[in-house]
Amino acid sequence: MDKFVIRGGNRLNGTVEISGAKNATLALMPATILAGGVCRLANTPRLRDVTTMSTLLERMGVGVKHPGMTLELDTTHITSMEAPYDLVKKMRASFYVLGPLLGRFGFARVSYPGGCAWGPRPVDLHLKAMQKLGASISIEEGYVVARAKRLRGAVVSFDISSVGATGNTLMAAVLAHGTTVIANAALEPEITHLAHFLVRMGARIEGIGTNHLTIEGVDELHPADDHNIPDRIEAGTFLTAVAATGGKVTLTNACPEHLEAITTRLQEAGCDIVVDVDSVTISREGPLLPVDVTTAIYPGFPTDMQAQWIALMATAEGASVVTETIYPDRFNHVPELQRLGASIDISRNTAIVRGVKQLTGAKVMSTDLRASASLIVAGLIARGKTEVLRVYHIDRGYESIEVKLRRLGADIQRVDSEEY
Numbered sequence: 001m002d003k004f005v006i007r008g009g010n011r012l013n014g015t016v017e018i019s020g021a022k023n024a025t026l027a028l029m030p031a032t033i034l035a036g037g038v039c040r041l042a043n044t045p046r047l048r049d050v051t052t053m054s055t056l057l058e059r060m061g062v063g064v065k066h067p068g069m070t071l072e073l074d075t076t077h078i079t080s081m082e083a084p085y086d087l088v089k090k091m092r093a094s095f096y097v098l099g100p101l102l103g104r105f106g107f108a109r110v111s112y113p114g115g116c117a118w119g120p121r122p123v124d125l126h127l128k129a130m131q132k133l134g135a136s137i138s139i140e141e142g143y144v145v146a147r148a149k150r151l152r153g154a155v156v157s158f159d160i161s162s163v164g165a166t167g168n169t170l171m172a173a174v175l176a177h178g179t180t181v182i183a184n185a186a187l188e189p190e191i192t193h194l195a196h197f198l199v200r201m202g203a204r205i206e207g208i209g210t211n212h213l214t215i216e217g218v219d220e221l222h223p224a225d226d227h228n229i230p231d232r233i234e235a236g237t238f239l240t241a242v243a244a245t246g247g248k249v250t251l252t253n254a255c256p257e258h259l260e261a262i263t264t265r266l267q268e269a270g271c272d273i274v275v276d277v278d279s280v281t282i283s284r285e286g287p288l289l290p291v292d293v294t295t296a297i298y299p300g301f302p303t304d305m306q307a308q309w310i311a312l313m314a315t316a317e318g319a320s321v322v323t324e325t326i327y328p329d330r331f332n333h334v335p336e337l338q339r340l341g342a343s344i345d346i347s348r349n350t351a352i353v354r355g356v357k358q359l360t361g362a363k364v365m366s367t368d369l370r371a372s373a374s375l376i377v378a379g380l381i382a383r384g385k386t387e388v389l390r391v392y393h394i395d396r397g398y399e400s401i402e403v404k405l406r407r408l409g410a411d412i413q414r415v416d417s418e419e420y
């Protein structure tokens, strides 16, 4: 099992290209099930989660090729409508096949996702929405079994704004009979991008980019191609790393608009930010200042950047308060950051981070994807050697992060290790 060995203290300088958005890809791939034929998804990152989704689709009979950065999916011969436990337990986004399978074939059998590393992650909103659209849902031997002759349009009003439930409902509704309204729909760029892709497949959707979507069901969709948006969390992670180490880095193939919540806070923390059409340049020469953040749905500060922000604040000149409103228990990274010398107190869904002069290297363990990213950010500024174990988590969502960081001047190596 690989680990990262980081020798901290190097400033980051240069240019880094941001990969395609993982969370957009994980929605686009199941969306291709909605029509028979070949879809080409350009700017698809090479990630473990993409491989897991490919394996799932292959088991359903989808032909998958990933030459270069374009993913080709051939959905002409779908032979199975099942998402098995062994894949759903690896990656919860597998649940995304529910909506498209139900929409196109009127049947889906999808393993019920269990909890995740940082606590419960229910799917009740997904299931209620499918029921609203006329599906019968039963839980059989750990599987959600959904059936419908043909889904019919309905008003689906979410109490909580959910990325996954909005995506699933959207994918189910495009082939339903009649009109569906999704109220309090998620606004995340990955969902907006999914909606645009569905329109290119022949779907009729109004209100794209707002939290009120109206879908006029059609009888059939056709394959379409896509060029993916940049990954705003990968970009945010690199921005945070540079803010932590100091230096000057330009992110290319980035979308500044999607990064506003992060870049604004970075400016408050003492960083210089210069944006162009599809690039962001960050530099920090002066002191790192403490800045409070509260996670929120888009366009708020993303929960997927909370762990990296705590790592950044660990050496700020003062105390900051980081409040998690999306996943109140998402603090698995904190005890590991404490091993590096960070001073952090957790009270319910709030972390109080008191900046220290210096972190010091130690062995730490990744517990989930973004926790791993925060440990890397911390390792880059810690004195001495930091070893980050279980980096398979990071490979789920970051494409060759150590290679990209090394090009910017970081001392980070991937090492094969017996340690677990």
Ligand code: UD1
Residues within 6 Å of the ligand: 023, 026, 093, 120, 121, 122, 123, 124, 125, 126, 127, 160, 161, 162, 163, 164, 165, 186, 190, 303, 304, 326, 327
């Ligand atoms: C997606 C992202 C994940 C990100 C999260 C929040 C993907 C593949 N993953 O996850 O990286 O951290 O958005 O931005 O895109 N909820 C319910 N019932 C449900 C569904 C959700 O109560 O049926 C709650 C969740 O517990 C959470 C909130 O809704 O508190 C938002 O979660 P949601 O947006 O659904 O997250 P995911 O789509 O799972």
